[in-house]
Amino acid sequence: MQCDRLWKDARLATMAGDGLGLVEDGVIAATGGRIVHAGPAADAPRFEAAEVIACDGRWITPGLIDCHTHLVHAGDRAHEFELRLAGASYEEIARAGGGIASTVTATRAASEAALISSALPRLDALIAEGATTVEVKSGYGLSVESEMRMLRAARALGDTRPVRIATTFLGAHALPPEYAGDADGYVDLVCDEMLPAAAAAGLIDAVDAFCEGIGFTTGQTARVFAAARRLGLPVKLHAEQLSNLHGARLAAQAGALSADHLEYLDEDGIAAMAAAGTIATLLPGAYYFTRETKLPPIAGLRAAGVPIALATDCNPGTSPLTSLLLTMNMAATLFRMTVEECLLGVTRHAGTALGLSREAGMLAPGLSCDLAIWDVERPAELVYRIGANPLHARVFKGR
Ligand code: DI6
Ligand code: FE
Numbered sequence: 001m002q003c004d005r006l007w008k009d010a011r012l013a014t015m016a017g018d019g020l021g022l023v024e025d026g027v028i029a030a031t032g033g034r035i036v037h038a039g040p041a042a043d044a045p046r047f048e049a050a051e052v053i054a055c056d057g058r059w060i061t062p063g064l065i066d067c068h069t070h071l072v073h074a075g076d077r078a079h080e081f082e083l084r085l086a087g088a089s090y091e092e093i094a095r096a097g098g099g100i101a102s103t104v105t106a107t108r109a110a111s112e113a114a115l116i117s118s119a120l121p122r123l124d125a126l127i128a129e130g131a132t133t134v135e136v137k138s139g140y141g142l143s144v145e146s147e148m149r150m151l152r153a154a155r156a157l158g159d160t161r162p163v164r165i166a167t168t169f170l171g172a173h174a175l176p177p178e179y180a181g182d183a184d185g186y187v188d189l190v191c192d193e194m195l196p197a198a199a200a201a202g203l204i205d206a207v208d209a210f211c212e213g214i215g216f217t218t219g220q221t222a223r224v225f226a227a228a229r230r231l232g233l234p235v236k237l238h239a240e241q242l243s244n245l246h247g248a249r250l251a252a253q254a255g256a257l258s259a260d261h262l263e264y265l266d267e268d269g270i271a272a273m274a275a276a277g278t279i280a281t282l283l284p285g286a287y288y289f290t291r292e293t294k295l296p297p298i299a300g301l302r303a304a305g306v307p308i309a310l311a312t313d314c315n316p317g318t319s320p321l322t323s324l325l326l327t328m329n330m331a332a333t334l335f336r337m338t339v340e341e342c343l344l345g346v347t348r349h350a351g352t353a354l355g356l357s358r359e360a361g362m363l364a365p366g367l368s369c370d371l372a373i374w375d376v377e378r379p380a381e382l383v384y385r386i387g388a389n390p391l392h393a394r395v396f397k398g399r
Pocket of ligand 1: 099100103173210238286313315317318319
């Protein structure tokens with residue numbers, strides 16, 4: 001059988017089937033950028049490959065997927081970090097006009113080229129650790145023009161680097177100053193103008209909102225979801241990060257791909273997510289950086305069979321994190337998630353959280369040949385080490 005490239009003498013964590021889908025003596029064959037075979041060498045057809053890559057027993061996982069980031073933004077909030085170290089809380093800073101609002105001011109003032117160049121080092125850090133798919137949200141522009149500029153910058157990142165970018169429209173992230181006291185009026189703008197304009201330009205893969213006391217109510221979130229549905233776009237939600245507004249239930253009932261954060265999620269929300277097949281995306285970097293003490297209900301999610309994804313939440317305010325390896329270590333250490341859960345969380349379940357389960361996140365026939373090849377003796381090392389980067393090679397679409 002002909003193929004373009006064949007990786008042999010590899011150990012595979014396919015993430016397909018049960019658990020990590022471990023294969024001791026494995027091969028992967030790809031043609032036209034797609035996997036045509038991934039599994040034990042013993043079961044593989046005899047391949048005639050244009051190129052053969054000997055892996056010397058290295059482990060191969062699917063390319064990693066960061067399914068929740070705010071990678072595109074201008075400026076940083078290091079000064080706010082200093083204020084927090086001096087005792088101010090995230091909510092206090094936000095209510096005093098700092099926080100998200102300060103990033104909005106900087107982002108509005110930045111050109112598309114400036115947004116791209118400031119995001120690239122963050123993207124490159126993710127890529128250097130084997131990421132092949134990265135979600136990027138808007139939400140720091142909060143006007144038709146500047147939200148679209150953020151989304152165009154996000155799309156451009158995918159033309160600049162060998163990586164798949166999934167864009168998420170987060171117009172309902174914060175209230176811009178010109179709408180102070182008129183959140184419903186701003187939601188009108190989001191639903192009637194911003195979302196349709198960005199969708200018409202092909203800039204949106206999914207729609208998100210920040211459903212929170214300092215964000216938008218469930219009623220406002222439901223309106224954003226309805227506008228997304230009219231445009232045929234999938235939804236996801238920042239829910240239950242700082243309080244329990246029952247956003248996860250609302251998201252699940254809207255058929256959301258994922259509900260994200262979830263520290264304050266309750267049993268009712270878990271049941272709704274399980275019934276809808278909504279992924280729980282946990283963001284241990286934000287939990288760590290904000291020094292949250294309320295743990296997301298991991299045991300309840302496990303018991304209900306809700307798949308858990310993990311992501312960096314890379315953003316200047318609550319998670320200035322650009323490492324999926326550290327994200328996994330934090331999930332294990334802070335949330336007591338298992339190695340298997342952590343690795344599935346940045347591959348298969350992260351892919352599903354982006355609606356990309358037939359494209360990325362597993363080593364399986366038909367999927368894009370996105371690989372991370374690691375210099376480790378066992379997959380647990382990817383979760384265990386702090387600050388090490390054992391990536392040997394990275395393959396995107398078979399190259
Ligand atoms: N939740 C978060 O953790 C970030 N946004 C959100 O909706 C924080 C964004 C920021 O502080 O800039
Ligand atoms: Fe976020």
